[in-house]
Amino acid sequence: MKGLTCSLLTVLSLAIGLSPVLAQSQYQEQIYRARDRVLPALIHIQPVVIDYMTGREKKHPVVGSGVILSTDGYAVTNYHVAGKAERIICTLSDREQVPAKLVGGDPATDIAVIKLDLSEYKGKITPVVLGNSDSLDVGQSVLAMGSPLALSRSVSMGVISTVNRFFPGDIRLPSGEKTGQYNNWLQTDAAINPGNSGGPLVNLDGEVIGINTRGVFFAENIGFSIPINVVKEVTRTLIAYGKVDRSWVGVHAQPLQDMESFFGADANRGVLIASVDPGSPAEEAGLAAGDIILKYDGHDVSARFEEEVPAFYQMIASSPVNQKVDLTILAGGKEEHRIVTPRLMGDLEGRDFDFERWGFTARSITTQMAIDYRLTDTVGVFVTQARMPGPAFTADLQRGDVIKKVDKQPINDLDQLMQIYQAMGNENKILLTVHRRGDIRFVLIKCNGGEQKEGEHE
Amino acid sequence: MNRWIGYGAVIAGLLFLAPGPDVCAATSGRQALYDKIDRILVTVSYKAQMTYMGESEDIEGRVTGLSVGPDGLIIFDGTTLGTGTHFASGGTGMPRVEKPTSVSVTDWTDKTYDAEFIGVDQYSSIAFCRLPDSAKNAIATAVFDQVDLGLGDKVLVFWMLPESFQPRFQLIEAAVTAMLAQPEKYYLLGELLADFTMAPVVSQEGKLLGVVTPVTSAVSEYDPYGGGMMSAPVGIMPVEQLRKILAAPPVPGDFKQGWMGISLQALDPEIASFWDITVSGGIIVSDIIARSPAEKAGLKAGDFIVALDGKPLEVKKDAALPVFQKMVSEQGAGAKLDLTVLRPSDEKVDTLFLTLVLDKAPVAAGDAPSYEDKNFDVTLRDLVFADYNNRNLDPDKIKGVMVDKREAGGWADIGGLDPGDIVMKINDQTVVSVKEAKEVFSRLEKDTGREVVFMVWRNNKTQFVNVKTHWK
Numbered sequence: 001m002k003g004l005t006c007s008l009l010t011v012l013s014l015a016i017g018l019s020p021v022l023a024q025s026q027y028q029e030q031i032y033r034a035r036d037r038v039l040p041a042l043i044h045i046q047p048v049v050i051d052y053m054t055g056r057e058k059k060h061p062v063v064g065s066g067v068i069l070s071t072d073g074y075a076v077t078n079y080h081v082a083g084k085a086e087r088i089i090c091t092l093s094d095r096e097q098v099p100a101k102l103v104g105g106d107p108a109t110d111i112a113v114i115k116l117d118l119s120e121y122k123g124k125i126t127p128v129v130l131g132n133s134d135s136l137d138v139g140q141s142v143l144a145m146g147s148p149l150a151l152s153r154s155v156s157m158g159v160i161s162t163v164n165r166f167f168p169g170d171i172r173l174p175s176g177e178k179t180g181q182y183n184n185w186l187q188t189d190a191a192i193n194p195g196n197s198g199g200p201l202v203n204l205d206g207e208v209i210g211i212n213t214r215g216v217f218f219a220e221n222i223g224f225s226i227p228i229n230v231v232k233e234v235t236r237t238l239i240a241y242g243k244v245d246r247s248w249v250g251v252h253a254q255p256l257q258d259m260e261s262f263f264g265a266d267a268n269r270g271v272l273i274a275s276v277d278p279g280s281p282a283e284e285a286g287l288a289a290g291d292i293i294l295k296y297d298g299h300d301v302s303a304r305f306e307e308e309v310p311a312f313y314q315m316i317a318s319s320p321v322n323q324k325v326d327l328t329i330l331a332g333g334k335e336e337h338r339i340v341t342p343r344l345m346g347d348l349e350g351r352d353f354d355f356e357r358w359g360f361t362a363r364s365i366t367t368q369m370a371i372d373y374r375l376t377d378t379v380g381v382f383v384t385q386a387r388m389p390g391p392a393f394t395a396d397l398q399r400g401d402v403i404k405k406v407d408k409q410p411i412n413d414l415d416q417l418m419q420i421y422q423a424m425g426n427e428n429k430i431l432l433t434v435h436r437r438g439d440i441r442f443v444l445i446k447c448n449g450g451e452q453k454e455g456e457h458e
Numbered sequence: 459m460n461r462w463i464g465y466g467a468v469i470a471g472l473l474f475l476a477p478g479p480d481v482c483a484a485t486s487g488r489q490a491l492y493d494k495i496d497r498i499l500v501t502v503s504y505k506a507q508m509t510y511m512g513e514s515e516d517i518e519g520r521v522t523g524l525s526v527g528p529d530g531l532i533i534f535d536g537t538t539l540g541t542g543t544h545f546a547s548g549g550t551g552m553p554r555v556e557k558p559t560s561v562s563v564t565d566w567t568d569k570t571y572d573a574e575f576i577g578v579d580q581y582s583s584i585a586f587c588r589l590p591d592s593a594k595n596a597i598a599t600a601v602f603d604q605v606d607l608g609l610g611d612k613v614l615v616f617w618m619l620p621e622s623f624q625p626r627f628q629l630i631e632a633a634v635t636a637m638l639a640q641p642e643k644y645y646l647l648g649e650l651l652a653d654f655t656m657a658p659v660v661s662q663e664g665k666l667l668g669v670v671t672p673v674t675s676a677v678s679e680y681d682p683y684g685g686g687m688m689s690a691p692v693g694i695m696p697v698e699q700l701r702k703i704l705a706a707p708p709v710p711g712d713f714k715q716g717w718m719g720i721s722l723q724a725l726d727p728e729i730a731s732f733w734d735i736t737v738s739g740g741i742i743v744s745d746i747i748a749r750s751p752a753e754k755a756g757l758k759a760g761d762f763i764v765a766l767d768g769k770p771l772e773v774k775k776d777a778a779l780p781v782f783q784k785m786v787s788e789q790g791a792g793a794k795l796d797l798t799v800l801r802p803s804d805e806k807v808d809t810l811f812l813t814l815v816l817d818k819a820p821v822a823a824g825d826a827p828s829y830e831d832k833n834f835d836v837t838l839r840d841l842v843f844a845d846y847n848n849r850n851l852d853p854d855k856i857k858g859v860m861v862d863k864r865e866a867g868g869w870a871d872i873g874g875l876d877p878g879d880i881v882m883k884i885n886d887q888t889v890v891s892v893k894e895a896k897e898v899f900s901r902l903e904k905d906t907g908r909e910v911v912f913m914v915w916r917n918n919k920t921q922f923v924n925v926k927t928h929w930k
Contacts, residue, residue, distance in 0.1 A: 170917070252919060254921060254922055258909060258924045258926070259909070259911055259922060259924050261909065262885070262909060262911045262924070263911075272922065274919065274920060274921045274922060275919040275920040275921065289913065289920040289922075290913070290922070374850065374918055396776070407732065408732075408804050429728070431729060431732045436744075437850040438721075438745055438850045439721045439723075439744035439745040439759075440742075440744050440745065440759045440760050441723050441742075441744055442723065442729045442742060444726060444728055444729050
């Protein structure tokens with residue numbers, strides 16, 4: 001009896017052992033086909049970006065990945081790869097190099113579109129096919145392609161780990177902009193390393209289903225991609241207008257989960273307002289923390305779980321500006337209406353300039369910055385960094401100081417300060433009046449006629 | 459304890475019967491000098507709680523102390539303890555040491571006494587404690603001598619050795635490396651670091667000159683030229699200044715220090731010259747605290763205070779600001795100050811004479827009323843001035859109580875209340891003090907089985923935090 005069981009098992013395992021071999025070879029074929037559909041459109045991007053992080057304008061080369069969208073040379077990558085690029089060099093899959101120009105970037109979704117200059121290119125451009133990121137399954141096999149650690153044309157493989165990853169809190173790009181609030185993320189265990197940024201996440205049909213954007217330091221096998229449906233929308237807008245305008249109402253939402261009974265709301269209904277930006281359309285409309293939005297412009301809205309919050313933000317962002325929107329809200333347990341008029345959100349961060357002789361970099365102040373850094377208004381110029389060592393650093397000018405006056409001249413904006421700076425020449429002493437966290441401070445910058453050498457003491 | 463110390467105790471007993479300057483004449487030279495000073499030196503051991511990012515842990519310290527009063531007054535190094543009572547350390551971002559739960563004093567005979575903690579002088583970081591009445595005359599009292607030193611003069615510094623060592627102190631020879639005038643008058647001892655704080659300094663002749671103190675209240679500052687943290691210089695505080703501090707030990711719970719209610723910046727004469735004003739220094743009023751004495755006196759942000767009670771101010775650099783702050787603080791609440799104020803505008807500079815009546819200094823975070831709720835495992839405390847100042851909050855808009863600590867794994871922690879959150883509402887109830895919060899909590903306890911929703915101020919925004927309550 002026992003012997004029979006044994007031999008039966010042997011036969012069984014042999015029988016089922018045959019079909020995986022067959023399936024595996026088909027599976028391998030499928031991977032090759034998917035690879036071959038995307039690899040020709042994969043590009044290795046070397047932009048030279050400008051940053052102002054050290055208190056001086058500094059160019060430095062970075063490396064990222066991208067994928068070609070059209071035969072006329074439009075390609076998509078991450079904003080944090082090419083969004084601030086001064087010039088871009090791309091290496092195509094046949095290792096030929098072509099220059100490219102920045103078409104536009106959107107920091108809020110971390111997407112940038114570049115256009116390859118194909119005038120001298122002799123090869124054939126094969127754009128990718130974009131898939132549908134709304135019909136993905138957890139566990140589905142995917143390939144990540146790109147240039148991890150600048151190792152170009154690398155392919156890694158894994159599965160979709162989750163289709164709806166939400167990042168709470170405040171994620172910012174290296175250049176300072178808030179990002180990621182309008183979409184959830186695809187999470188994959190296909191290896192994604194620095195340099196993969198902007199490269200495609202591909203299903204086994206060879207369709208691009210996401211743009212690989214971020215990994216997690218000190219973690220393994222956790223990478224995140226922007227779903228391709230978000231990318232499609234943003235790239236279309238960027239190609240048409242060079243930027244993505246969003247509408248702004250000024251509410252911060254919070255999942256309603258477990259708080260329904262306190263706020264007297266039905267389960268699965270409504271979006272809880274956690275806070276309202278000062279001076280925002282929402283504040284003007286009389287919305288307050290603790291109100292629950294049930295309908296936005298007649299459409300039911302709901303965010304019981306955190307993953308549902310980005311869709312609500314996206315709904316606000318895509319509603320037309322300067323047109324009244326009727327909100328049905330629950331305030332103090334009663335259904336009421338509020339009329340809110342969304343305004344254009346504008347740039348998240350302002351433009352940078354290096355005031356080299358004075359020894360600092362500064363940025364124009366946008367409405368969103370004023371809210372973010374709790375400034376009283378957008379008047380003045382925001383100091384991003386004092387160069388170290390340097391005259392402004394010695395004078396104790398600090399990041400976050402808002403320049404209100406130069407000598408006795410009130411400063412309204414960056415352009416005005418730049419004009420004054422250029423007109424001034426080599427003045428020895430400049431007195432800045434700045435606002436620092438509610439305080440007025442005077443900062444006396446002594447230029448000493450020339451630049452101090454690095455490492456040299458005063 | 460070994461025989462040597464037992465023998466020492468007998469000697470000490472004899473000494474107290476017949477104290478005198480030349481008791482140790484039998485031994486000679488440096489040893490005599492050591493023995494003489496050793497008798498007034500103590501080591502002070504304390505236990506305290508340190509709170510950092512809402513978590514508390516027990517800490518212990520052993521520092522140099524000195525017997526300074528006939529009534530059992532002991533001073534010791536309060537650098538670590540100072541932050542708890544210093545009103546500027548209100549936020550939860552830096553470690554805060556609570557008042558010590560126990561302080562004990564050990565004399566040169568290795569005899570240990572329990573002492574009562576008094577407080578820490580805000581500017582010198584000198585801590586005070588007092589021996590019990592039964593032992594108040596047990597330790598001989600230090601007498602400080604005013605000696606004029608010159609550059610390069612040698613002094614001897616008593617530096618404490620680790621606990622098990624005998625003798626307790628080693629002598630280190632140091633030289634006066636600078637005669638500081640600004641921000642305060644100090645003899646700098648260049649070879650020494652802040653580690654030497656409170657170490658007694660003795661002249662070659664054996665006269666007690668004072669104790670090592672860091673210059674200004676800043677212990678260290680960032681070196682912009684790549685050296686990392688730079689230790690602040692240490693030196694000997696002038697004896698008259700030390701005597702002033704010793705004459706008025708801080709009184710527990712009594713905030714009699716004067717307070718103007720301004721943020722300030724030093725008036726560099728070069729800044730004043732932009733308005734064609736010639737001054738020897740002064741104070742720029744950077745901000746006026748609402749409803750403060752400064753506001754009542756009519757001061758405005760941007761004003762220059764150039765003289766106090768007719769005396770020109772010589773504050774030229776921010777490093778010298780503590781001198782001014784101390785001057786104001788020492789006047790005490792209720793004192794009247796006559797200020798000479800310049801008010802510059804684009805066209806002209808007005809001169810004003812304003813009278814300001816000092817208020818008492820605001821309560822420190824460590825001294826603010828607090829309440830620990832055992833059901834939520836959370837400690838709340840009243841908001842203090844420093845919270846508003848450090849976080850740039852509008853006192854008219856942000857009212858509530860601060861989440862000071864919470865037990866890891868307690869209901870408050872699980873629900874997501876974070877240290878540093880300002881609780882503005884508990885359920886529908888606004889709370890502006892721990893007293894009110896306590897009332898709300900006690901009502902909640904009777905009302906079982908509900909979720910409790912806190913409205914908090916976090917990251918400069920309001921937010922709701924749901925804490926499920928599981929009453930027993």
